[in-house]
Amino acid sequence: MQPDRGETVSKRQAPRYEQLADELRRAIRSGQFDTDATFPTENALCEHYGVSRFTVREALRCLQGDRLISRRRGSGTVVEPRSVRESARFQAYSSLDASRQYAADARMSLARDGEAVLPRSLAAFVDPQHTALHKSKWARLRGLRTQGGGDDRPLAAIEAYVRPDLAHLLARVDLASLALFRQLECHGDFTIGRVIQQIASVPASIAMAKALEIPRRTPCLRIVRVYHDSDGVPFEITNTHHPGEAFSYSMVIEPEQT
Template identity: 40%
Template sequence: MQRIPRYLQLAAELREEILKGDFAGGRQFPTETVLCRKYDVSRYTIREALRRLEAEGLIQRRRGSGTTVQPAAARGGALHQPLSNVGELLQYAQGSEVVYERQGHGPLPGEVAVQLADPTDGEWTAFRGVRRHAGDAPPIAATDAYFHEMLGDAVEALDLGAGTLFSQIEQLAGVQIGKVTQDIQAIAADPAIAAALEVDEGSPVLRILRCYFDPKGRIFEISVSHHPGDRFAYAMHIDVEA
């Protein structure tokens, strides 16, 4: 299974604390020295974690005046998803919870297959789950996940309450992720999505369609997630090559 760098783990931990409201907006964030001591990591690790949080708009760093939490981030309540590599995909769900339910086994639904240019032949096992920050909090995502029959018995061994499914498949099936593609589209919530997300029918939602490929270019997992417009933030940072 792909090892997640410590700075990404730390960024996820700090992100969770910020979005839970543990740090008031506009107030001073702990210094690098304090964070190094608290998490027992190097200054480089701290700086890389903070660099990602700044790119996501969660904190602001100014030379000579320290680091502060952006007021909107301190209010919490939204799922804030970073993306620059597969490791961050593994981390984004921290601080939220979901229990998936098996929906059946058969061909990929036509409304999903029609959106894909790659072959989707064969049988797929479907799961569905609604993600929340905790308890009675409003839903932040409704996700349908599909696993191809090439994964064999590994699909039956998935822990449906573990929060993420694809992070388990690498180990259970011995499959490696070669690449991940995603398509993001703003749509109006249909009756089923509106009911799952507890929003009005026709409300704006973001649909994120992800395909997970093995190194041979075969799709082994597909996920379709719908997020309420006011409970989701998406951030991406790009390192510019010299």
């Protein structure tokens, strides 16, 4: 196994499995693991990187969500062919983290955009018992996810809202790489509870059409995700619009072991 263990630890404050996933991504993209060769076993990865089996499994889930590897019972883990790995319009949903994964070259530009009360369409996802959250101004962020790899065509227009009492944490997060909800959890004094997701087909508004560089009223998929803490209180709400032809949904369902 070629990657140096000393390179595993990232300088950013991220969960250990994300650090390991980043290291393995770099190894795969640099060609250190052949497509036609079996990927190292979980035991081998645990020993080489000095981490737990849980950390390895979560890191491999991230790589599977990126379509960098595939895992099959009886045949182990293998690196996906380059044609599969470089698909820029694929999203594989098999876990909470995988639900927001894009292709390896995809790029995100997200920036603070002041404070605002939740739009009525998003406030509808917040339980009426949280009256203060309906009236408060949330930290707002906006940006685009683009193809990457020299292609700046937008894949998605993103709008995110962070609960007022957590807005100060945004000064410590990386808005260009990691999942925002994971970073808020890492820097805040809370854990993630349930996540509500709604996917709907909608026509592109004037603002969305301009951001996505598409004609007005072009069919789009609108994905709203509401992240709750362990107490059931929403702490982040994302509102993402994808041009219909630039979105693919895939789900892997494993049978439960009896």
